[in-house]
Amino acid sequence: xxxxxxxxxxxxxxxxxxxxxxALLASQLMAVAATTNVSFARGIAAYEVGQFAAATREFRNxxxxxxxxxxxLNLGLSEWRRGRAGAxxxxxxxxxxxxxxxxxxxxxxxxxxxxxxxxxANLRWYERVSVWLPINAxxxxxxxxxxxxxxxxxxxxxxxxxxSTATQALAAFGLMVLLLSLPxxxxxxxxxxxxxxxxxxxxxxxxxxxxxxxxxxxxxxEPARWLRTRGHYVLVKTSQGEGWLxxxxxxxxxxx
Amino acid sequence: xxxxxxxxxxxxxxxxxxxxxxxTTTFAQRSDPTMQLLLSxxxxxxxxxxxxxxxxxxxxxxxxxxxxxxxxxxxxxxxxRWPPELYSPPGLTMKPGGSGQILPLIGNxxxxxxxxxFHLRAARPGFYTLPAFEIEAYGxxxxxxxxxxxxxxxxxxxxxxxxxxxxxLGRTNVFVGETITATVLAPGTSSNVVSGLSQIQFNGGxxxxxxxxxxxxxxxxxxxxxxxxTVIYESSVVPISPGNLEVSVQGFTAGMFFSGxxxxxxxxxxxxxxxxxxxxxxxxPLQVQALPSINEGQGFTGFIGTLGVDPPQLSTNSLRVxxxxxxxxxxxxxxxxxxxxxxxxxxxxxxxxxxxxxPAEPPSRPPSTNVVVAFAYTLIATSEExxxxxxxxxxxxxxxxxxxxxxxxxxxxxxxxAEGLPTNWVAEIAALExxxxxxxxxxxxxxxxxxGKTLASLQPLQASPNFLxxxxxxxxxxxxxxxxxxxxxxxxxxxxxxxxxxxxxxxxHERRVLHGAVARNDPAGFARSAVAALQIAxxxxxxxxxxxLVCGDVLGLFDERQQRGQTGDTIRRVFAxxxxxxxxxxxxxxxxxxxxxxxxxxxxxxxxxxL
Numbered sequence: 001x002x003x004x005x006x007x008x009x010x011x012x013x014x015x016x017x018x019x020x021x022x023a024l025l026a027s028q029l030m031a032v033a034a035t036t037n038v039s040f041a042r043g044i045a046a047y048e049v050g051q052f053a054a055a056t057r058e059f060r061n062x063x064x065x066x067x068x069x070x071x072x073l074n075l076g077l078s079e080w081r082r083g084r085a086g087a088x089x090x091x092x093x094x095x096x097x098x099x100x101x102x103x104x105x106x107x108x109x110x111x112x113x114x115x116x117x118x119x120x121a122n123l124r125w126y127e128r129v130s131v132w133l134p135i136n137a138x139x140x141x142x143x144x145x146x147x148x149x150x151x152x153x154x155x156x157x158x159x160x161x162x163x164s165t166a167t168q169a170l171a172a173f174g175l176m177v178l179l180l181s182l183p184x185x186x187x188x189x190x191x192x193x194x195x196x197x198x199x200x201x202x203x204x205x206x207x208x209x210x211x212x213x214x215x216x217x218x219x220x221x222e223p224a225r226w227l228r229t230r231g232h233y234v235l236v237k238t239s240q241g242e243g244w245l246x247x248x249x250x251x252x253x254x255x256x
Numbered sequence: 257x258x259x260x261x262x263x264x265x266x267x268x269x270x271x272x273x274x275x276x277x278x279x280t281t282t283f284a285q286r287s288d289p290t291m292q293l294l295l296s297x298x299x300x301x302x303x304x305x306x307x308x309x310x311x312x313x314x315x316x317x318x319x320x321x322x323x324x325x326x327x328x329x330x331x332x333x334x335x336x337r338w339p340p341e342l343y344s345p346p347g348l349t350m351k352p353g354g355s356g357q358i359l360p361l362i363g364n365x366x367x368x369x370x371x372x373x374f375h376l377r378a379a380r381p382g383f384y385t386l387p388a389f390e391i392e393a394y395g396x397x398x399x400x401x402x403x404x405x406x407x408x409x410x411x412x413x414x415x416x417x418x419x420x421x422x423x424x425l426g427r428t429n430v431f432v433g434e435t436i437t438a439t440v441l442a443p444g445t446s447s448n449v450v451s452g453l454s455q456i457q458f459n460g461g462x463x464x465x466x467x468x469x470x471x472x473x474x475x476x477x478x479x480x481x482x483x484x485x486t487v488i489y490e491s492s493v494v495p496i497s498p499g500n501l502e503v504s505v506q507g508f509t510a511g512m513f514f515s516g517x518x519x520x521x522x523x524x525x526x527x528x529x530x531x532x533x534x535x536x537x538x539x540x541p542l543q544v545q546a547l548p549s550i551n552e553g554q555g556f557t558g559f560i561g562t563l564g565v566d567p568p569q570l571s572t573n574s575l576r577v578x579x580x581x582x583x584x585x586x587x588x589x590x591x592x593x594x595x596x597x598x599x600x601x602x603x604x605x606x607x608x609x610x611x612x613x614x615p616a617e618p619p620s621r622p623p624s625t626n627v628v629v630a631f632a633y634t635l636i637a638t639s640e641e642x643x644x645x646x647x648x649x650x651x652x653x654x655x656x657x658x659x660x661x662x663x664x665x666x667x668x669x670x671x672x673x674a675e676g677l678p679t680n681w682v683a684e685i686a687a688l689e690x691x692x693x694x695x696x697x698x699x700x701x702x703x704x705x706x707x708g709k710t711l712a713s714l715q716p717l718q719a720s721p722n723f724l725x726x727x728x729x730x731x732x733x734x735x736x737x738x739x740x741x742x743x744x745x746x747x748x749x750x751x752x753x754x755x756x757x758x759x760x761x762x763x764x765h766e767r768r769v770l771h772g773a774v775a776r777n778d779p780a781g782f783a784r785s786a787v788a789a790l791q792i793a794x795x796x797x798x799x800x801x802x803x804x805l806v807c808g809d810v811l812g813l814f815d816e817r818q819q820r821g822q823t824g825d826t827i828r829r830v831f832a833x834x835x836x837x838x839x840x841x842x843x844x845x846x847x848x849x850x851x852x853x854x855x856x857x858x859x860x861x862x863x864x865x866x867l
Contacts, residue, residue: 040707047703050548052498062707069708073701080700081546083432083462083497099709110698136711139718143727150731154738160745188716254714 039065043074052081069095069102076108085116086198086220090251093196097253100131112221119239121194121223123187130187138188142181148174195236195252197222197245204243208233216240226252301365306331306393310386310403312376313418318411319381324353324418326534327400328371329393333357336370337392344376348384348405351375354506354536358455371508371534378407416445421537422479423505425493427655429543434560434655435492435592436542438465440505442487442535443479444524450474450485451527452518453535454510460539462497465505470591472514475521485524492592495544502539509533547653550660552699555599555649562654563589563596563663569619570645570668577640577674583633585648585665586618588626598631599650599665607639608646640674755796756867762792762802763864767857774850783834783849786856790827793863807831813863826855 043058059075062068076091089112095105113120123131130138152171156163200220205212208230218224224236224245233244308329317323329336333356344350353373359366378384388402426437438458444450458465469491477486493503512526550556566586575581587593601610611634618630635645644667651660717723747754766789773781791802794810810827811819818824833849849856 037707044703044705047549050546052546066707066710067712067714068710070704070706071708073704073708077701077703081549083546094714097714098711102708104701104704107698108701111700114698134709136717139716139723142718143723146727146731150734154734158734158738158741160741185718188718192716 037062040068040071040074043071043078047074047078047081052078056082063091063094067094067098069099069105072098073102073104073108076105080108080112084198084220085112086196086200086222087251088112089118089221090196090198090253093194093253096131097135097191100134116219116221118219118221119223122239124190126183126187127191128187130184130191132184135188138181138184142178142185145174145176145178145181149178150174192254193226193252195224195226195250197224197238197249198251199249202245202249204236204238204241204245205233206243208235208244212244215243218245224250226250298361298364298366300332300359301330301362301367302332302335302394304330304367306396306398308391308398308400310400312386312403312405314416315404316406316408316412316415317378317418318408319378321377321411322418322420322538323376323378323405324420324536325350325374325376325386325403325405326371327374328369328534329391329398330367331370331393332368333370335394338372339389339391342374342389343387345384345386347379347382349377349379354457354459354504354534356455356457356506356508356534358508358532360532369532371532373506373534373536375538376405378405381407381409383407414446417480417482419509419533419535421505421507421535423503423537423540425503425540425542428541429545430495431545431547431560431653431655431658432495432498433547433558433653435494435595438491438493438503438505440489440491440507440537441477441479442489442507442509443477443482444485444487446482446484447525448476448485448523449525449527450487451509451511451531452514453487453489453507454513454515456489456491456505456507458491458493458503458505460501460503460542462499462501462544463493463495463503463542465493465503466491469516471519472516473519473521474524475519485522495542498544498546501542501544503542504537504539506534506536509535548660549703550651551702553649554651554660555664556651556653556660557597557599559593559596559652560655561590561592561652562656563587563593563652565650565663565665568645568665568668570670573669574671575637575673577637577672580634580636581645581670583635583645583665583668584616584619584630585613585633586628586630588628591627593627593629596629599648601633602646602648605646607637607642609636609638610646610648611635637670637672640672642670642672644669752796752799755799759792759796759802760864760867763789763860763867766792767860770853770856774853777850779833779849780837782853783830783837786830786849786852787834789856789860790830790863793860793867796867813866822855823859826852826859830856 039058039062043055043062046052046058047055056075056078059071059078063071063075072091072095076088076095079085079088079091089109092105092109092112095102096109099105109120112118133141149171152167152174156167197218197220202218202220202222203214204216204218206215207213218238218240222238222240224238227235227237227242229235229247230244232247234247234250236243236245236250306329308327310325310327313324313326315323342350351374353375355370355372357368357370359368361367376384384405384407386403386405389400390397391400392398422441422443424439424441426439427434430436440453440456442450442453456469469489471488471490473488474485475488476483477488479486489507495501509527509532511529511531547560564587566588569584569586571582571584585598587596598613601612613631613633616630616632618628633648647667648665650663650665652663653659654661766785770782770785770789773779773785788802790810791805794805794813795802797813798805798809800809807828810831811824814823829852830849
């Protein structure tokens with residue numbers, strides 16, 4: 001009797017611990033969501049009275065807590081109204097990163113690029129493929145392909161049954177899905193190195209030093225690929241050549 | 257026709273100036289009008305020795321008054337390399353002023369003059385010397401001579417102040433895009449000697465200055481406490497980014513030359529000669545605010561200022577469906593109304609097709625100081641049910657009230673009829689209207705009030721180690737399950753593997769018991785364990801139950817020579833001892849077989865190796 005009572009006590013203790021942990025986790029998530037919503041609402045209020053600097057701060061705060069298309073769209077608008085076209089382009093690109101088919105972000109980018117006479121990033125074929133679906137969808141598609149292939153190959157063997165035509169077709173289909181999703185995965189990986197020049201007339205240096213020769217001055221919003229970082233400079237590849245930009249003049253779509 | 261062009265650059269750097277190169281062309285190029293025009297331009301003098309002058313204007317100033325340190329040289333601006341900072345003696349503050357280049361025509365060549373100004377103010381009286389220093393022009397080092405400034409406690413009334421420009425802005429607290437009147441004053445000397453201005457340029461980031469004057473005049477004006485003849489240059493600047501800006505102006509003196517018409521008043525004398533001094537003003541602070549947001553469909557086209565809209569005039573109020581009518585809109589206001597972009601035509605209006613506006617001649621009115629512009633919209637009625645023209649949304653921003661002003665062009669009453677149209681005109685018009693006429697130009701999105709689609713992080717899910725673990729962990733488990741199932745099937749098909757494995761395990765156990773019996777000096781236990789070990793090691797070879805095997809079965813596993821040798825003897829003795837121990841009372845305490853332990857171990861090892 002004493003042993004069973006102790007067992008019951010232990011089970012009760014663990015159940016209580018799990019419930020408390022879940023409640024704590026839920027409260028943390030709700031707190032983050034509440035902070036995000038408050039920042040978003042404050043940003044809208046500030047924007048509507050023309051306080052674009054405050055609106056930018058609030059929308060950035062909201063997007064940092066919870067990346068969302070709406071927050072990035074509004075952040076881009078606020079930056080645009082402040083005359084910071086490079087930061088606006090980056091924010092709209094981040095909105096497209098979350099939702100590649102967002103028409104508002106696409107329109108704003110096209111509008112800004114037309115005005116600033118800046119080209120969009122030149123995507124490679126696998127990067128264009130990766131834009132067809134949201135980034136996380138590709139992750140689940142690859143996982144589903146892997147699971148389907150492994151299950152269709154192994155389960156008949158595990159249960160001692162003959163592989164039927166259907167299971168073989170299923171395995172082939174899973175493998176096809178898996179293989180077709182791999183270029184998109186690679187595209188997502190390389191697109192993470194895409195960034196934009198944040199300030200206008202940003203000098204592209206030949207070497208990562210203050211006094212180095214400036215090969216060209218890049219306009220705000222110019223796309224560039226990150227190659228590596230050294231000290232206060234990043235080596236980027238642009239349509240106008242390779243060179244070093246100061247760190248604060250360059251912003252990646254997905255910050256490192 | 258083969259064309260050849262050879263460019264000879266006298267200097268590589270001066271190419272920027274645009275006219276410092278000499279062309280030698282073939283005969284074919286001489287017939288090219290563009291080439292003829294280029295060849296007819298006077299060359300730029302880049303061969304003369306570079307002479308640098310450095311003066312302080314005026315050479316004597318009172319404490320706290322402004323003196324201008326002017327450096328000029330006859331070289332192209334692009335070829336000059338200046339030191340990053342100039343030395344200024346203690347007690348003297350030096351701030352950079354204007355800098356520029358002018359190419360006056362002297363004789364038949366253009367002689368470049370590059371000038372740079374610095375503003376000096378002294379905190380205490382004394383003699384200050386700005387030492388000589390070196391600069392680089394056309395790749396060669398030239399010396400800027402030293403200059404001296406005397407600072408006195410009080411200024412003499414007869415002393416001429418520094419020659420400089422004064423900038424007056426119409427407003428200094430403005431909005432982005434607002435046109436600000438900028439008046440540049442260049443006061444003459446006390447004896448009313450004035451000089452024209454050229455290459456007027458507004459300096460400062462975040463703003464755009466007009467390139468040409470709206471008005472130039474020379475009249476007596478009180479500037480800095482002195483009433484002298486003053487050259488007044490009126491123009492405008494437009495801030496293009498919000499924030500606290502600073503605007504200054506610079507220009508070169510041009511003697512009696514003016515770019516454009518000029519109004520002269522009062523007694524004055526124009527400065528003779530062709531001296532080109534760089535004059536500049538001190539920066540004027542400008543506070544620029546961003547415009548508040550407004551929805552795109554409200555017809556705001558960027559105009560900031562005040563204006564009025566006259567009642568619109570329609571070419572006819574009685575119209576037929578399908579006929580085009582002209583809606584004339586007249587707008588009047590300050591001079592900046594000339595830059596007004598008319599409000600766009602509504603994209604879709606029930607019963608109307610509206611075309612974009614075009615500039616039109618304003619109707620004649622009594623003369624007024626206001627600038628008048630007019631635009632005409634072409635409208636086509638597509639329904640006989642319309643009663644008035646559509647209202648055209650139009651907003652401007654009033655900087656004084658800091659608010660948008662609704663100047664929507666009001667509707668004009670009309671009467672429409674379908675007289676004389678074919679019987680199926682309604683269907684045809686509907687088909688025309690169904691045709692997409694939506695403006696497909698990209699537009700800036702409006703403020704979004706919903707957060708929209710969210711992510712936990714901008715980092716892709718598949719880049720997270722947890723995601724990879726979640727995906728590959730179960731796959732690894734499945735693979736392990738598959739391997740285990742295959743092994744089970746293999747063992748089911750090959751039971752001898754299990755028998756041998758069990759035999760090895762049991763043999764190891766029995767050997768431990770055997771050693772225990774030796775340690776306990778238990779000959780009976782030793783004999784039983786030895787027999788059991790031999791039976792266990794032999795059983796998988798038949799296969800058979802170990803306890804069912806007898807001595808002959810065990811010996812059968814060895815060859816003839818071993819059976820007759822020590823191995824066979826040991827096995828037989830062990831079995832015999834065991835039988836005697838179990839079944840004979842006389843041998844219960846017989847000779848122990850402990851001396852066979854070594855040999856028995858060897859036999860058991862040999863048998864274990866065969867398992």
